[in-house]
Amino acid sequence: MISSTFRHIPGVGPKKELRIWKCGILSWNDFLSRKSRGLPPSLRTNEQLQIVRESVRKLSDGDVRYFRDALPKGELWRLYPDFFENTGFLDIETTGLDRNYSELTLIGVADKHGYSSFVSGENLEEFRDAIDKYDLIVTFNGSSFDIPFVEHYLGNVFRNCAHIDLMRLLRRIGYSGGLKKIESDLGVGRPSSLRGLSGYDAVRMWSLHRLGDTRALPTLIRYNAEDVASLPELTSIAFNQIVGSIGVNGFSKVPSFRPEVNHLPFHIDLIDDLTNPGY
DNA sequence: ACTGATTACAGCGCACGGGT
DNA sequence: ACCCGTGCGCTGTAATCAGT
Numbered sequence: 069m070i071s072s073t074f075r076h077i078p079g080v081g082p083k084k085e086l087r088i089w090k091c092g093i094l095s096w097n098d099f100l101s102r103k104s105r106g107l108p109p110s111l112r113t114n115e116q117l118q119i120v121r122e123s124v125r126k127l128s129d130g131d132v133r134y135f136r137d138a139l140p141k142g143e144l145w146r147l148y149p150d151f152f153e154n155t156g157f158l159d160i161e162t163t164g165l166d167r168n169y170s171e172l173t174l175i176g177v178a179d180k181h182g183y184s185s186f187v188s189g190e191n192l193e194e195f196r197d198a199i200d201k202y203d204l205i206v207t208f209n210g211s212s213f214d215i216p217f218v219e220h221y222l223g224n225v226f227r228n229c230a231h232i233d234l235m236r237l238l239r240r241i242g243y244s245g246g247l248k249k250i251e252s253d254l255g256v257g258r259p260s261s262l263r264g265l266s267g268y269d270a271v272r273m274w275s276l277h278r279l280g281d282t283r284a285l286p287t288l289i290r291y292n293a294e295d296v297a298s299l300p301e302l303t304s305i306a307f308n309q310i311v312g313s314i315g316v317n318g319f320s321k322v323p324s325f326r327p328e329v330n331h332l333p334f335h336i337d338l339i340d341d342l343t344n345p346g347y
Numbered sequence: 348a349c350t351g352a353t354t355a356c357a358g359c360g361c362a363c364g365g366g367t
Numbered sequence: 368a369c370c371c372g373t374g375c376g377c378t379g380t381a382a383t384c385a386g387t
Contacts, residue, residue, distance in 0.1 A: 079382085081355050110383055142374085165367045166369055173367095212372050213366040235365070236373075246365065267367040 070127060070150045071096045072319055076138035077119050084111060096120045132203040136230035144232050147204055148307055149322050151230075155179065156202040157299035157327075160214045161270040161292055172221045173274045176292040178327040183296060185289045196222065202229050206303055208247045208295075209235040234299060237306040241313070247295060256301045261336055262291050264343045272342060283335035293329035300325050 072095055074085045091106050093099050099120050104112055126134040132151055136144065148155065157178045164170030175186040175195050179202070186195040195218075199205070205226065207214045211233040215226060235247075243250045251257045270288055277284035304324040311319040 079355065083354060108384070160367090162367050164369090165365095168370085170367070209365050209372095212364090212370080216371085217366085233373090239364095244364085269367095271367055 069319055070135060070146050073146050075140060075143050077116050096124050132230050144230055145237050145307060147230055149320060151203040152322060154203040155206060157206045157296050158214060159292055159296045160217060162217060163271050163274055167217045167220045172217060174292055176296045178296040183293045183327050183329050196225055199225050200228060205229050205231045206234055206299055234303055241306060241309045251298050254305060257298045260294055261339055262294055265291055269342050283338040287334040287338050290332045290334040293332050297327045297329045
């Protein structure tokens with residue numbers, strides 16, 4: 069719960085926040101009540117009380133931007149429980165890694181209600197409205213890849229939401245490597261006919277789609293959906309483990325879920341083609 | 348009051364490691 | 368093979384605290 073956080077107050081880093089917690093002040097309400105009398109004067113200035121009162125207001129307004137701008141980037145994961153209901157999980161496909169020379173082909177977004185795709189040349193522009201529904205966006209390595217890539221093509225579409233980069237979060241608890249490696253390290257995901265595909269196959273599938281292969285786009289969408297579908301599980305694992313490692317505080321655990329994507333069609337013969345060497 | 352220890356923070360430069 | 372955001376270690380500075 070974000071209301072246990074004090075790191076958005078200027079001058080409060082990890083050590084001072086820990087001291088506040090150790091004094092039994094586990095929430096903004098504790099901080100504003102008589103309980104906080106025990107704190108040293110420098111941890112309870114009028115300015116700080118003002119910021120905490122403001123935080124209470126901003127949270128009840130659901131103003132995620134206030135916290136996005138005030139919190140250190142590495143601590144934005146703390147927003148997850150409070151904005152859980154309005155969190156979107158996002159993954160994109162492109163024709164290459166360099167956004168200056170590559171095309172944005174597909175954006176996939178999943179949330180509690182399911183999965184949606186936005187395809188270049190079809191409905192990509194609808195993403196602008198779709199993204200505005202969310203307070204929070206979770207990606208894997210999105211701060212280096214997905215977010216700048218999308219902004220390059222669609223402009224400042226993330227202006228109203230905060231972004232959590234799951235890759236950084238997972239690395240903090242000792243999991244590094246690509247998404248598929250971490251999925252298998254953590255036992256997340258399911259056996260799937262598409263497991264053998266890589267990001268480069270997404271590039272090839274898009275080319276086939278443009279050449280008129282009608283199997284390619286559905287299979288690309290399904291590939292994207294399976295990547296996105298793992299993000300919520302990985303997020304709760306990372307969140308709960310980080311919360312556990314902090315020890316004493318007022319953060320609660322978050323539930324896990326997996327968006328249903330098995331109804332999305334794909335073409336096994338295309339996958340066989342792609343995974344056959346020399347194709 | 349003074350002192351030394353601790354803490355936060357900003358500005359460096361640098362190496363790393365993911366994405367398609 | 369490319370890009371580049373991130374985070375690390377390092378430095379100096381300023382503020383604060385705890386103990387004397």
